[in-house]
Amino acid sequence: MKVSSCLPFLAQIVRDFKDTESLSYAFWALSSLSTNGEYQIQTVYQALDPKMIIKYSTEENPPQIRVPVWRLIGNLLSGKSSIAEVKTFCFSLFC
Secondary structure, eight states: OOHHHHHHHHHHHHHHOOOHHHHHHHHHHHHHHTTSOHHHHHHHHHHSOHHHHHHHTSTTSOHHHHHHHHHHHHHHHTSOGGGHHHHHHHHHHTO
């Protein structure tokens, strides 16, 4: 199965759903999908809004959501320079 085939559904969950369990499963799936090479990291990044990812990483969200979100952020940051905009965006949030 291609990564890109399930990303629209996962992105919709992240964008539209509000319950902790659905968001947690979606972010765990996204973090797992972004661990298998540069192409998959880039594909996952392109399917998501970076601001939405950062929004869910804050303390106002429960750990069931924050933990997979931070794993996803780590996976995205481990990519090569092709997703330098992720690194720049994350850096700008903390400066």
